[in-house]
Amino acid sequence: xxRLQAQTVETMVGENGLxxxxxxxxxxxxxxxxxxxxxxDEVFHAVNEKFPMTSRAxxxxxxxxxxxxxxxxxxxxxxxxxxDPNTSNHHHFVCRKCGKVEDVGAELVGAFQLEQAxxxxxxxxxxxxxxxxxxxxxxxxTA
Amino acid sequence: xxRLQAQTVETMVGENGLxxxxxxxxxxxxxxxxxxxxxxDEVFHAVNEKFPMTSRAxxxxxxxxxxxxxxxxxxxxxxxxxxDPNTSNHHHFVCRKCGKVEDVGAELVGAFQLEQAxxxxxxxxxxxxxxxxxxxxxxxxTA
DNA sequence: CAAACTGTTTAGACTCAATCCAAACCTGGA
DNA sequence: TCCAGGTTTGGATTGAGTCTAAACAGTTTG
Numbered sequence: 001x002x003r004l005q006a007q008t009v010e011t012m013v014g015e016n017g018l019x020x021x022x023x024x025x026x027x028x029x030x031x032x033x034x035x036x037x038x039x040x041d042e043v044f045h046a047v048n049e050k051f052p053m054t055s056r057a058x059x060x061x062x063x064x065x066x067x068x069x070x071x072x073x074x075x076x077x078x079x080x081x082x083x084d085p086n087t088s089n090h091h092h093f094v095c096r097k098c099g100k101v102e103d104v105g106a107e108l109v110g111a112f113q114l115e116q117a118x119x120x121x122x123x124x125x126x127x128x129x130x131x132x133x134x135x136x137x138x139x140x141x142t143a
Numbered sequence: 144x145x146r147l148q149a150q151t152v153e154t155m156v157g158e159n160g161l162x163x164x165x166x167x168x169x170x171x172x173x174x175x176x177x178x179x180x181x182x183x184d185e186v187f188h189a190v191n192e193k194f195p196m197t198s199r200a201x202x203x204x205x206x207x208x209x210x211x212x213x214x215x216x217x218x219x220x221x222x223x224x225x226x227d228p229n230t231s232n233h234h235h236f237v238c239r240k241c242g243k244v245e246d247v248g249a250e251l252v253g254a255f256q257l258e259q260a261x262x263x264x265x266x267x268x269x270x271x272x273x274x275x276x277x278x279x280x281x282x283x284x285t286a
Numbered sequence: 287c288a289a290a291c292t293g294t295t296t297a298g299a300c301t302c303a304a305t306c307c308a309a310a311c312c313t314g315g316a
Numbered sequence: 317t318c319c320a321g322g323t324t325t326g327g328a329t330t331g332a333g334t335c336t337a338a339a340c341a342g343t344t345t346g
Contacts (some may be wrong), residue, residue: 019313019322038301055325060304076219081303104264121247122238123281129278131274138266141338162293183332198296203333222304223330256318 002088004032004071012069014105026051027062031059037075037082077101091130095137147175147214150211155212171203180225180244181217198282220244231261234273238280 001127009028030046031038038046044059063083066072075082075092078099089106152171158164173189174181181189187202206226209215218225218235222241232249 017322021312021323023324045177054327055306055327056303057326063322091238093264093269095267097268102267109304121236121276123284124276125284126236126246126276127239127278129274129276129325131272133269133272134265135266135270136268141266141268157346160293164294167296187296196296198298199332200334200336201295204294 002086004028004066004087006032008071009066018065023047023051023054023058024062026054026068027059031072031085034085038078039061039082039083043083052117053110065116073110075101089128091132093133093135093137096134097140099137100137102137104131145229147171147230147232148210149175151214152209155214161208166190166193166194166197166201167205169197170202174209174226180227182223182225186226209271218244219265234272234275236276236278238261238282238283239277240279240283243280245280248276 006025006028007025010020012018013024027043039112040056040059040063043063044054044056047054048060063072067074067083070099071085071087073084073087075084077092077094080099082101085102091104092104093102093104094100095102148242149168149171151166153163155161156167167268168187169190171214173186178183183199183202183206186206187197187199190197190202210217211224214230214231216227216229218227220235220237223242223246234247234249235246236247237243
């Protein structure tokens with residue numbers, strides 16, 4: 001799986017007795033197009049520009065459903081919860097100064113593999129892992 | 144640096160124009176003795192058993208000061224913020240079922256080194272990294 | 287020894303994110 | 317078109333965390 005796909009969502013909706021609504025469609029579209037990792041509040045405002053009167057409850061309902069379905073994931077950095085529409089195997093770089101969260105492709109961290117993690121821990125069952133790298137982003141480094 | 148040391152705290156207190164108070168001492172003692180990763184609420188209740196009338200503000204003040212001084216760190220898992228008195232280079236295993244957070248020694252993940260991370264990312268300045276491994280803990284695996 | 291100074295604690299008010307709820311509404315199938 | 321059941325709404329509610337003013341404690345100064 002890679003980025004959030006509208007097609008995937010439409011399919012899952014039908015298979016789970018759920019209904020596709022305009023609000024849900026717009027939330028999914030916004031997440032698809034987002035290049036960063038939006039907060040629930042950013043989603044709320046973006047959705048309301050295209051579809052006024054959308055309540056926060058709807059935004060949270062949809063985000064939680066997508067999260068539960070594994071179509072998006074949650075990232076917590078700097079005391080703020082963000083949503084990540086990229087569910088492909090990847091990791092994060094967090095800037096200590098500006099707080100920006102950047103994606104790091106899994107191919108870049110080939111040195112650490114899931115099989116290795118599984119071998120390291122005896123009694124636990126390892127399913128996946130994620131790496132958070134911290135430092136200064138390109139902009140803050142030069143500034 | 145490894146586990147939170149009372150000695151270290153006493154020293155830092157003096158060097159920063161801060162005062163060591165009974166409340167702070169008890170909070171530090173509790174964190175030292177904690178085997179898990181307590182929440183702010185757990186710290187609040189534990190401290191109040193030994194020193195009643197300690198307010199939440201004091202607990203948060205102390206936790207934030209310790210965090211700012213790098214003596215403890217914050218972990219966010221399952222929608223809950225926890226504090227980690229172990230500041231040695233280590234990583235975390237999170238159980239998908241019960242939510243428990245276990246420490247994983249850095250020596251176990253030797254395959255991935257900070258130098259490698261630095262080489263992978265071009266323009267960013269890498270300072271440190273942490274790995275979160277997910278799966279089923281020993282208890283939940285057998286149950 | 288007391289006053290003054292500085293940093294701390296307290297309790298409660300306050301903020302903000304997130305959830306809950308009942309009533310109105312909409313979607314998809316018959 | 318009608319109906320049943322899932323969904324949306326907006327307001328109330330919860331809960332973590334912060335802020336504030338007043339009381340307090342430890343130190344230093346006169």
